[in-house]
Structures are given as structure tokens and as C-alpha cells.
Amino acid sequence: MNQPDLRVNLAGIAMKNPVTVASGTFGYGPEYADLIDLNRLGAIVVKGVSLNPCPGNPLPRIHETPAGMMNAIGLQNPGAKAFIKTYLPFLANYDLPVIVNIWGRTIEDYEGVAELFEGEPGVAGLELNVSCPNIKEGGNSFGTHPDLFEQVISAVRKKTTRPLLVKLSPNVPDITVFAKTAEQAGADGLSLINTLPAMAIDVETRRPRLANVVGGLSGPAIHPVAVKLVWEAARAVNIPIVGMGGILDPEDALEFIIAGASAVAVGTATFHEPTTVLRIIEGIEEYLLRHHLKSIAELRGTLKTGAR
Amino acid sequence: MNTQLEKAIIIKNEPWTPEYYLLEFSAPGISQKAAPGQFVHVKIPDRRDILLRRPFSIFKAESGTLSILYKSVGRGTRHMAKLHAGQAVNLLGPLGKGFPIPDTNKKTLLVAGGYGMAALYLTAARAQTPGLLFAGGAGKKDILCAQDFTALGWDVRLATEDGSCGTHGLVTNILDAWQARNGKSSEPELFACGPMGMLKAVAQRAKEWNCTAWISLDHYMACGMGACLACVQKINRDGEERLACTCKEGPVFEAREIIWEES
Incomplete structure (x- = not known):
């Protein structure tokens, strides 16, 4: 049998396979380039970039939990201009669509950073991180406040012609409301899920494990939560979805595809084993062969929910 | 870059x-490349619920083997204590920028607190001429490998807080005593690894004595590759203040460039 067709057109981004990396877990490209052939990835989603440099949070910034980890890095990044100067030329050496994760603390910040990338041919698409507080609106998170959520997507949509993915927070009562709102506001695709809000305490010192007190939980511990939300979102919208949250094995990635995701992102597992992303690609291909499927598209959204 | 993934036995x-x-371990790839002060990132075998690798300073690296010293204190190291000969362990390394080669025009002084002795061993083993090791800990049980340094011909001076071994007191006390006696005749170059309090004290000495001190820092880290930004340290290098990844640009920094957190 011929090799299955792994290619995915993700909202206009041509991926050679459905596997990418989750923002913040893979740096900006050079970090893992000596261990992994970046040409093999379906795309790279780089660490979140803001208009101005951001120093991030005090240490400790991470804490390991059973089958997971919490982080409060605080979106440390060198700023959009430094990213463009330092990392885009590096990434241009690879046959690799570059998706830039962007964020801001005000709508104007989001607009500004989106506009900067408009003139950069090396950027295949943008991923909007809406899980940060809006400092002008009393600290409400863009990602969990429906009005702010709609406003920030609409504003960025007007500033970019690139494929625009919106990364959804799992911390909402009904993911379909946010999925549909994003679609109506002009998103070309959705990424989900972002980390789950979490906290841990050192009982000996009675101090929080993270200097920021609270952080985001990731890793295999959150995978079933993510599968459920991807399934719900996929049924609610007609735009493609990148499923992520706790992928460690090919089966974890396949669950997202069967639940309706067009692509998947490997995140925290890269810290456990840097080659995970390659093993996921190989595992998906092996699965398609074993199930006599000609393409990844044939598998997408094929969950069987009828009588057993 | 030298870093590789290796299935060590x-x-x-x-x-x-x-x-x-x-x-x-038998780890020919990493062993051959390992430099003093570098570390390996150990994946806990058969325990995928323990997601993060554990970083350990390289103790010895010779003839294709590599060793680390560790204390069984947490989920990861308790499992490590159960591993046995013949088992495979996935290592990522060697990682980080370690200690430079000691300047032969200066007196090489190694300063170790507890576990820090292991991290300084390769510096001693590969130094052209033996220097002095000042090692300290809470008690005798924290003096890990004094005999290994003595075997290399190094002058080993010990201090313990409970007086169970060597001088009663802190390692910086015996360092200060040496400086008072010899500081004028020979310029020291310090190499330090140990708890944060000790490292700060050594950096303070370097400032007072106007000498170079190489400090090996330890922060919680996830990736070890400079990607996750968990382990950043504020430094001032070439007049620019910025955050550096301890895993990649460190763990060793020159004392003058470290901007210590207030505590």
C-alpha cells in the first residue's frame, strides 16, 4: 500500500503532516534544532511574542505534578522586533511553516504586534494567545470574558491578512460559546487547549510552589480534559482545530484527530523526551497504514458514538 | 553543539x-564530550508519570563511563535509587556551560557545599596543577568525596556546622582563614558549587578580594535546552542587563555578572 497522505491544509497553512509544537514548549526554533530535524515538523508555533520585551515572572516558575507540570513563566520574550531580527532569518533556513503566537495586555498591543508581522514573508500564520489579563479592563482575561474575547479577535482580524488561529482557554463554562464567537469574529482556526489554572503548596514552608502563586497545568494529566473540549468545539464550528493538551504517545494525538481536530501540537512532552514530536508523526503514519486509511483527512472527526 | 540523547546503561x-x-553509566558519547561543571538531564525510566527530567552535575567522566552522585529525596530520585545494573536510562547531555580551565597564574581554590563537591571533581581532575578544595556541610555525612580530591594531590580543607568533621563552622570560615594567611602572596581564582547562601557568600568574597569567582547556579529547570525559560538568572554581561538560561548559558557564571535576588 502507498504511504498515507499526511498533508493538512490548516486554514491556508500548508503542513506536510498534522503535527506541530505547542507555543512555549519549543522556544523559537534554534533551541532544539541540533536534536531534531525541524524540516520534519508540520509547522512550528513559536513561544509567545509581544509588541515590547517582557521579563516574565520571578522564580520558581515551574513545579512538577503527577503526570504533569505547572508553569508561570510569565510570557518572557524579547519582543516582536527582536524576534523578527534574530529568529525569523534562522527559521527561513527550513522548509517549515512558522506560526507566531502573539499576545498583549491591551487591544492596542495585540493590534500592534499583529501589524508588525504583516510585512514578514516568513510568517505563515498567527496564533492569538488570549489567556492574559486586560490591564485596561480591570484584569479580566481576554480568553474568559466573552465581550473582550470578541473585541480582541475582531481587532486583530482587521490588522492581519494571515491565517489567524485563536488559542482557547479551557477555563470557561461552555467552550462552544467561545469557539463560535471566535469563528464569527474572523478566526480561521482554533487551537485548544491552553493550560488549566492550577496551584500547589509546599506544606513544610506553607509557601506556594510557584512564585506567581498560581500557574497553568500541562502534561498528560490534562489530556482527557483537552479531548473533551476539542470534541465539543469541533462540533460547534466549521473552522479547523489544532488539538493539544498532554500528548505523550501517538494514541493521544490520534484521539484529538478522531475527536475532530485537523492537526495536533506536542507540548510538555518535549521536555520529557525531545524527540516526542517525531515519534508522534511516525505513530500517526503507522496507524493510518494499519487501518488502511489513505489520508489523515479520512480519520478526522470519525468518532463513533452510536450503540456498541 | 555537543548535546546528544544517549541510551546509557x-x-x-x-x-x-x-x-x-x-x-x-556506560555512556560513551556524553562521557567523551563532558567538560567540568556540565550536567546531564536524566529521564526517570519506566515512570512516565514523572514527566520532567532531573538535572545532575557530572561527577566523573572517563573511558566511556559517566557518574553522578545523588540524594534520594523526591519522587524522581526515590525511583532512581531502585534502578539496577544493566538497565537503560535516557540521558540528555552534556548540557550547559561549565567551569573554565583554571588560570595557572593564580591559586585555584574550589569551594564546595554538600553536593557541590561532585560538580567540582572534574575541574580538579583536569587541572594542570593541584590547588585547594574547601568543602563544607551540615555534618560529616555531607562531605561526599574528599578522598577523591586527596587522591589527585589536592589540599583538602573541611568544615562542618556540627563539628563532626574538620573545622567547626562554615566553609567560608576556613576560606577566610586561608585568605588572611595567603591572600597577599597569591591571587586566588575561585570555583564554587553548593547551596545558594554559600554561593552568595563566595561571590561576596570575590568582590572583597577583587578576584575572579566562577559560580555554578542551581535553579529548577524543565527542558535543559534554553526553551522553557524556567531557570533564568538575571545577569549583567558586557554592560547589558538581561535574563540568561541557567541550563544553557550557565550553570556557571562569573560572580561579577550575577545579579542576585534580594532575599
């Missing part, structure tokens, strides 16, 4: 002191 994993274990 355990040669031995045995108690070293009442609290510490010696874990020795």
Missing part, C-alpha cells in the same frame, strides 16, 4: 554515603 547504582548514591 547502568554499570552500578549503589549507596555512596548514608544519604547519597553513586550512579555510574
Whole structure:
């Protein structure tokens, strides 16, 4: 049998396979380039970039939990201009669509950073991180406040012609409301899920494990939560979805595809084993062969929910 | 870059002191490339619920083998203590920028607190001429490998807080005593690894004595590759203040460039 067709057109981004990396877990490209052939990835989603440099949070910034980890890095990044100067030329050496994760603390910040990338041919698409507080609106998170959520997507949509993915927070009562709102506001695709809000305490010192007190939980511990939300979102919208949250094995990635995701992102597992992303690609291909499927598209959204 | 993933085979994993274990691997790739002060990132075998690798300073690296000293204190190291010879362990390394080669025009002074002795061993083993090791800990059980330095011809001076071994007091006390006696005749170059309080004290000495001190820092880290930004340290290098990844640009920094957190 011929090799299955792994290619995915993700909202206009041509991926050679459905596997990418989750923002913040893979740096900006050079970090893992000596261990992994970046040409093999379906795309790279780089660490979140803001208009101005951001120093991030005090240490400790991470804490390991059973089958997971919490982080409060605080979106440390060198700023959009430094990213463009330092990392885009590096990434241009690879046959690799570059998706830039962007964020801001005000709508104007989001607009500004989106506009900067408009003139950069090396950027295949943008991923909007809406899980940060809006400092002008009393600290409400863009990602969990429906009005702010709609406003920030609409504003960025007007500033970019690139494929625009919106990364959804799992911390909402009904993911379909946010999925549909994003679609109506002009998103070309959705990424989900972002980390789950979490906290841990050192009982000996009675101090929080993270200097920021609270952080985001990731890793295999959150995978079933993510599968459920991807399934719900996929049924609610007609735009493609990148499923992520706790992928460690090919089966974890396949669950997202069967639940309706067009692509998947490997995140925290890269810290456990840097080659995970390659093993996921190989595992998906092996699965398609074993199930006599000609393409990844044939598998997408094929969950069987009828009588057993 | 030298970093690689290697399937290392355990040669031995045995108690070293009442609290510490010696874990020795056959790891020809990483062993050959390992430099003093570098570390390896150890994936806990068969325990995928323990997601993050554990970073350990390289103790010895010779003839294709590599060893680390570790204390069984948490989820990861408790599992490590159960590993046995012949088992495979996935290592990522060698990682980080370690200690420079000691300046032969200066007196090489190694300053170790507890576990820090292991991290300084390769510096001693590869130094052109023996220097002095000042090592300290809470008690005798924290003095890990003094005999290994003595075997290399190094002058080993010990201090313990409970007086159970060497001078009663802090390692910086015996360092200060040496400086008072010899500081005028020979310029020291310090190499330090140990708890944060000790490292700050050594950096303070370097400032007072106007000498170079190489400080090996330890922050919680996830990736070890400079990607996750968990382990950043504020530094001032070439007049620019910025955050550097301890895993990639460190763990060793020159004392003058470290901007210490207030505490």
C-alpha cells in the first residue's frame, strides 16, 4: 500500500503532516534544532511574542505534578522586533511553516504586534494567545470574558491578512460559546487547549510552589480534559482545530484527530523526551497504514458514538 | 553543539554515603564530550508519570563511563535509587556551560557545599596543577568525596556546622582563614558549587578580594535546552542587563555578572 497522505491544509497553512509544537514548549526554533530535524515538523508555533520585551515572572516558575507540570513563566520574550531580527532569518533556513503566537495586555498591543508581522514573508500564520489579563479592563482575561474575547479577535482580524488561529482557554463554562464567537469574529482556526489554572503548596514552608502563586497545568494529566473540549468545539464550528493538551504517545494525538481536530501540537512532552514530536508523526503514519486509511483527512472527526 | 540523547546503561547504582548514591553509566558519547561543571538531564525510566527530567552535575567522566552522585529525596530520585545494573536510562547531555580551565597564574581554590563537591571533581581532575578544595556541610555525612580530591594531590580543607568533621563552622570560615594567611602572596581564582547562601557568600568574597569567582547556579529547570525559560538568572554581561538560561548559558557564571535576588 502507498504511504498515507499526511498533508493538512490548516486554514491556508500548508503542513506536510498534522503535527506541530505547542507555543512555549519549543522556544523559537534554534533551541532544539541540533536534536531534531525541524524540516520534519508540520509547522512550528513559536513561544509567545509581544509588541515590547517582557521579563516574565520571578522564580520558581515551574513545579512538577503527577503526570504533569505547572508553569508561570510569565510570557518572557524579547519582543516582536527582536524576534523578527534574530529568529525569523534562522527559521527561513527550513522548509517549515512558522506560526507566531502573539499576545498583549491591551487591544492596542495585540493590534500592534499583529501589524508588525504583516510585512514578514516568513510568517505563515498567527496564533492569538488570549489567556492574559486586560490591564485596561480591570484584569479580566481576554480568553474568559466573552465581550473582550470578541473585541480582541475582531481587532486583530482587521490588522492581519494571515491565517489567524485563536488559542482557547479551557477555563470557561461552555467552550462552544467561545469557539463560535471566535469563528464569527474572523478566526480561521482554533487551537485548544491552553493550560488549566492550577496551584500547589509546599506544606513544610506553607509557601506556594510557584512564585506567581498560581500557574497553568500541562502534561498528560490534562489530556482527557483537552479531548473533551476539542470534541465539543469541533462540533460547534466549521473552522479547523489544532488539538493539544498532554500528548505523550501517538494514541493521544490520534484521539484529538478522531475527536475532530485537523492537526495536533506536542507540548510538555518535549521536555520529557525531545524527540516526542517525531515519534508522534511516525505513530500517526503507522496507524493510518494499519487501518488502511489513505489520508489523515479520512480519520478526522470519525468518532463513533452510536450503540456498541 | 555537543548535546546528544544517549541510551546509557547502568554499570552500578549503589549507596555512596548514608544519604547519597553513586550512579555510574556506560555512556560513551556524553562521557567523551563532558567538560567540568556540565550536567546531564536524566529521564526517570519506566515512570512516565514523572514527566520532567532531573538535572545532575557530572561527577566523573572517563573511558566511556559517566557518574553522578545523588540524594534520594523526591519522587524522581526515590525511583532512581531502585534502578539496577544493566538497565537503560535516557540521558540528555552534556548540557550547559561549565567551569573554565583554571588560570595557572593564580591559586585555584574550589569551594564546595554538600553536593557541590561532585560538580567540582572534574575541574580538579583536569587541572594542570593541584590547588585547594574547601568543602563544607551540615555534618560529616555531607562531605561526599574528599578522598577523591586527596587522591589527585589536592589540599583538602573541611568544615562542618556540627563539628563532626574538620573545622567547626562554615566553609567560608576556613576560606577566610586561608585568605588572611595567603591572600597577599597569591591571587586566588575561585570555583564554587553548593547551596545558594554559600554561593552568595563566595561571590561576596570575590568582590572583597577583587578576584575572579566562577559560580555554578542551581535553579529548577524543565527542558535543559534554553526553551522553557524556567531557570533564568538575571545577569549583567558586557554592560547589558538581561535574563540568561541557567541550563544553557550557565550553570556557571562569573560572580561579577550575577545579579542576585534580594532575599
